[in-house]
Amino acid sequence: MYKNNYYYYLLLLIFVAGCFVVDAKSLDSVETVAAKFGVPLNVSYDHRSLIINGERKLLLSASIHYPRATPSMWRPVLEATKAAGIDLIETYTFWNLHEPTPGTYNFEGNANVTAFLDICAELGLYVTVRFGPYVCAEWNYGGFPFWLKEIDGIVFRDYNQPFMDQMSNWMTYIVNYLRPYYASNGGPIILAQVENEYGWLEAAYGASGTKYALWAAQFANSLDIGIPWIMCSQDDIATVINTCNGFYCHDWIDVHWTAYPNQPAFWTENWPGWFQNWEGGVPHRPVQDVLYSVARWIAYGGSMMNYYMWFGGTTFGRWTGGPFITTSYDYDGAIDEYGYPYEPKYSQSLEFHTIIHAYEHIILSMNPPKPILLGENVEISHFYSVETGESFSFLANFGATGVQTVQWNGITFKVQPWSVQLLYNNVSIFDTSATPIGSPVPKQFTPIKSFENIGQWSESFDLTFTNYSETPMEQLSLTRDQTDYLWYVTKIEVNRVGAQLSLPNISDMVHVFVDNQYIATGRGPTNITLNSTIGVGGHTLQVLHTKVGLVNYAEHMEATVAGIFEPVTLDSVDISSNGWSMKPFVQGETLQLYNPNHSGSVQWTNVTGNPPLTWYKFNFNLELSSNMSLALDMLGMTKGMIFVNGYNIGRYWLALAYGCNPCTYQGGYSPSMCQLGCGEPSQQYYHVPTDWLMNGENEIVIFEEVYGNPEAITLVQRVIPYTNDCY
Numbered sequence: 174m175y176k177n178n179y180y181y182y183l184l185l186l187i188f189v190a191g192c193f194v195v196d197a198k199s200l201d202s203v204e205t206v207a208a209k210f211g212v213p214l215n216v217s218y219d220h221r222s223l224i225i226n227g228e229r230k231l232l233l234s235a236s237i238h239y240p241r242a243t244p245s246m247w248r249p250v251l252e253a254t255k256a257a258g259i260d261l262i263e264t265y266t267f268w269n270l271h272e273p274t275p276g277t278y279n280f281e282g283n284a285n286v287t288a289f290l291d292i293c294a295e296l297g298l299y300v301t302v303r304f305g306p307y308v309c310a311e312w313n314y315g316g317f318p319f320w321l322k323e324i325d326g327i328v329f330r331d332y333n334q335p336f337m338d339q340m341s342n343w344m345t346y347i348v349n350y351l352r353p354y355y356a357s358n359g360g361p362i363i364l365a366q367v368e369n370e371y372g373w374l375e376a377a378y379g380a381s382g383t384k385y386a387l388w389a390a391q392f393a394n395s396l397d398i399g400i401p402w403i404m405c406s407q408d409d410i411a412t413v414i415n416t417c418n419g420f421y422c423h424d425w426i427d428v429h430w431t432a433y434p435n436q437p438a439f440w441t442e443n444w445p446g447w448f449q450n451w452e453g454g455v456p457h458r459p460v461q462d463v464l465y466s467v468a469r470w471i472a473y474g475g476s477m478m479n480y481y482m483w484f485g486g487t488t489f490g491r492w493t494g495g496p497f498i499t500t501s502y503d504y505d506g507a508i509d510e511y512g513y514p515y516e517p518k519y520s521q522s523l524e525f526h527t528i529i530h531a532y533e534h535i536i537l538s539m540n541p542p543k544p545i546l547l548g549e550n551v552e553i554s555h556f557y558s559v560e561t562g563e564s565f566s567f568l569a570n571f572g573a574t575g576v577q578t579v580q581w582n583g584i585t586f587k588v589q590p591w592s593v594q595l596l597y598n599n600v601s602i603f604d605t606s607a608t609p610i611g612s613p614v615p616k617q618f619t620p621i622k623s624f625e626n627i628g629q630w631s632e633s634f635d636l637t638f639t640n641y642s643e644t645p646m647e648q649l650s651l652t653r654d655q656t657d658y659l660w661y662v663t664k665i666e667v668n669r670v671g672a673q674l675s676l677p678n679i680s681d682m683v684h685v686f687v688d689n690q691y692i693a694t695g696r697g698p699t700n701i702t703l704n705s706t707i708g709v710g711g712h713t714l715q716v717l718h719t720k721v722g723l724v725n726y727a728e729h730m731e732a733t734v735a736g737i738f739e740p741v742t743l744d745s746v747d748i749s750s751n752g753w754s755m756k757p758f759v760q761g762e763t764l765q766l767y768n769p770n771h772s773g774s775v776q777w778t779n780v781t782g783n784p785p786l787t788w789y790k791f792n793f794n795l796e797l798s799s800n801m802s803l804a805l806d807m808l809g810m811t812k813g814m815i816f817v818n819g820y821n822i823g824r825y826w827l828a829l830a831y832g833c834n835p836c837t838y839q840g841g842y843s844p845s846m847c848q849l850g851c852g853e854p855s856q857q858y859y860h861v862p863t864d865w866l867m868n869g870e871n872e873i874v875i876f877e878e879v880y881g882n883p884e885a886i887t888l889v890q891r892v893i894p895y896t897n898d899c900y
């Protein structure tokens with residue numbers, strides 16, 4: 174039969190009975206897990222696969238970053254992941270999260286990596302830890318703590334002694350911190366990664382970069398953790414396993430084996446979607462294409478494939494990199510930002526994984542066979558087990574268009590364009606191009622609370638300046654990345670009504686005021702016409718520059734600068750050297766209005782006028798229940814930051830999305846295809862983790878930079894897909 178309905182009904186049954194939190198019977202029993210982890214494992218490899226205690230492994234892996242969720246979400250997310258046939262969890266350890274100031278370490282709350290690893294171990298999931306310390310990850314500064322930039326003579330990711338000293342301090346600390354968790358010591362961690370995609374930027378560092386990459390590998394090996402080290406996209410080093418990152422990696426395998434015939438083929442980042450930019454659409458990579466890429470990979474001999482991200486979650490606080498990346502890190506992953514299966518991606522992946530694991534013994538019993546061409550753009554990779562007589566094949570049509578009809582073993586197969594069929598004993602049991610459930614189910618929310626008696630407090634323009642200079646100063650040297658905000662203030666002389674203010678070189682975003690009156694907001698090169706309310710004569714120009722996340726992917730990130738740069742002109746007059754006063758932080762941050770312990774220090778008024786640069790305070794009661802999954806619908810607001818009981822849940826911005834393109838992924842997907850939601854705010858809903866809410870009284874504080882109607886904000890409940898009777 175062409176399409177195996179049996180699996181579909183089986184899945185439905187799992188959903189109805191187990192509500193994704195699969196019942197304990199289908200997971201490894203606690204006894205099995207205890208036997209698996211607790212005694213040291215022998216993790217080795219050859220060209221074909223990782224070998225654990227003598228057994229070959231075909232590993233299906235999922236990226237989940239523990240700080241992109243809160244602790245109570247970890248277990249259900251990992252359970253749903255395990256239930257989807259995933260064996261391996263891949264995570265980063267974020268240096269800037271764990272070592273906020275030199276020598277002080279943070280492993281609390283959602284930084285509690287060992288608590289996360291404990292759940293992985295309990296569920297019988299293996300783990301890959303990517304130590305970085307550079308991690309990219311759309312994470313602020315790619316994981317580097319800001320204080321690293323302030324070390325004299327430092328050059329990041331180079332053969333540079335100050336950098337290598339800091340890197341070895343941190344790596345030694347974190348690698349030792351996790352020592353009990355390596356498989357060699359009875360823990361779940363079977364692979365470790367140093368650096369990240371360095372090979373893509375190495376040329377920019379010349380010979381010194383090559384030396385650094387070698388040193389990084391050598392240093393990692395010297396830490397002696399008893400499991401293999403990998404480096405991704407690093408094709409010039411033999412002492413660790415090189416791995417592939419990309420939307421497709423099957424063509425890489427041959428190149429890899431030519432260079433390193435004894436290394437297995439590992440795919441560390443298969444992007445099942447993409448991250449979202451502010452003003453961009455919601456990325457979407459159809460599951461048909463994701464599974465096509467995975468099937469091609471396994472057919473060509475790949476033995477570990479990781480979805481980056483499988484569950485993306487939320488980048489809380491000021492942790493998003495960028496600049497200009499959304500707070501949601503949903504990534505179009507199989508488990509959505511809120512921890513629920515995203516369909517049809519989740520179920521289709523589950524079905525595919527189940528089949529791969531069921532026949533993994535056939536696939537791993539031999540080297541990948543040379544594909545046999547059966548017709549135009551159609552080939553078959555036919556695996557068979559000499560021992561059992563079974564076969565398992567990948568029948569692929571790699572053409573972008575055209576259904577092909579081919580013969581195999583005397584049977585006729587119709588093969589859809591850009592698809593792979595899985596054949597067991599020459600019978601098709603799965604087709605990557607089939608979509609039994611339909612197109613993506615959008616996330617839905619229902620309002621559960623609107624807010625009354627909202628407090629309002631407007632920012633003070635009575636600025637006490639901390640820094641003064643002839644020209645505007647570089648922002649990060651003043652804010653040290655402790656805040657997004659830096660005020661730049663100068664005196665201007667307006668010679669005509671309708672004068673044009675030009676800020677052709679700003680790094681991120683400005684809110685421009687004249688004499689405390691809001692004029693305009695600009696992103697990138699900005700021209701602003703000062704209208705008739707600003708008469709001829711002397712005025713005060715006040716520009717709030719907003720940094721929207723530090724760069725996470727670039728060469729020489731130590732050289733990152735931000736803020737307003739020369740020239741600044743008023744009509745044709747260069748006012749860059751007018752003498753500027755600068756001040757980091759907005760007043761409400763200094764007063765810690767976001768912290769309920771300090772929010773009482775100012776007089777909050779009733780909501781009126783919706784002025785710019787305003788703080789709003791919402792006090793409300795909530796009865797928490799275990800099935801809650803909440804968000805704030807921020808429609809009506811413009812841009813700012815949200816705090817819940819003192820926790821920063823992230824930046825918000827209701828900027829409209831534009832630039833969505835049609836979904837013509839056949840022939841090769843790229844993130845500019847298939848986006849959704851153009852014409853709507855790029856992000857309207859902001860996840861409020863229940864871990865940060867209280868049963869009873871709660872306080873939400875919002876800082877709005879521009880304009881908003883706080884009375885339009887509602888607390889919403891995520892509608893849980895499929896069933897009402899679970900969670």
Ligand SMILES: *[C@@H]1O[C@H](CO)[C@@H](O)[C@H](O)[C@H]1NC(C)=O
Pocket residue numbers: 215216217224226227
């Ligand atoms: C670990 O397994 C590999 C491959 O099966 C084997 O060659 C090696 O001797 C084993 N090492 C130990 C310490 O048992």
Ligand SMILES: *[C@@H]1O[C@H](CO)[C@@H](O)[C@H](O)[C@H]1NC(C)=O
Pocket residue numbers: 280281282285287288291
């Ligand atoms: C991490 O979580 C465990 C519980 O799993 C707890 O015992 C431990 O104190 C936590 N660590 C920190 C630093 O909060």
Ligand SMILES: *[C@@H]1O[C@H](CO)[C@@H](O)[C@H](O)[C@H]1NC(C)=O
Pocket residue numbers: 562563564581582583598599
């Ligand atoms: C599958 O087809 C191949 C090619 O015709 C044949 O060699 C093999 O015996 C077949 N296997 C089974 C189980 O039918």
Ligand SMILES: *[C@@H]1O[C@H](CO)[C@@H](O)[C@H](O)[C@H]1NC(C)=O
Pocket residue numbers: 639640650651
């Ligand atoms: C800015 O002002 C603060 C407070 O006076 C001072 O500590 C700091 O050194 C100044 N920064 C620069 C770069 O001048």
Ligand SMILES: *[C@@H]1O[C@H](CO)[C@@H](O)[C@H](O)[C@H]1NC(C)=O
Pocket residue numbers: 678734738739
């Ligand atoms: C903007 O200013 C920065 C910092 O001085 C400089 O590196 C950059 O080249 C400038 N960009 C433009 C377009 O002038």
Ligand SMILES: *[C@@H]1O[C@H](CO)[C@@H](O)[C@H](O)[C@H]1NC(C)=O
Pocket residue numbers: 691692693704705706
């Ligand atoms: C001038 O600009 C301000 C701020 O954008 C606006 O409130 C005001 O209505 C404008 N006045 C005129 C006459 O355009």
Ligand SMILES: *[C@@H]1O[C@H](CO)[C@@H](O)[C@H](O)[C@H]1NC(C)=O
Pocket residue numbers: 675698699700
């Ligand atoms: C700003 O105005 C200048 C001079 O009129 C012009 O050259 C430049 O392209 C404008 N920039 C933007 C972003 O509109």
Ligand SMILES: *[C@@H]1O[C@H](CO)[C@@H](O)[C@H](O)[C@H]1NC(C)=O
Pocket residue numbers: 777778779
């Ligand atoms: C806010 O409004 C309420 C009800 O309308 C009123 O009782 C209260 O006095 C107002 N508070 C302030 C500070 O104006």
Ligand SMILES: *[C@@H]1O[C@H](CO)[C@@H](O)[C@H](O)[C@H]1NC(C)=O
Pocket residue numbers: 798800890891892893897900
């Ligand atoms: C949560 O559970 C309660 C009690 O079972 C139920 O009344 C409510 O509808 C559930 N809420 C959601 C969003 O499923």
Ligand SMILES: *[C@@H]1O[C@H](CO)[C@@H](O)[C@H](O)[C@H]1NC(C)=O
Pocket residue numbers: 768769770818819820
């Ligand atoms: C508020 O103060 C209490 C008591 O000192 C403390 O336990 C709590 O952590 C503080 N809350 C915040 C958000 O800082």
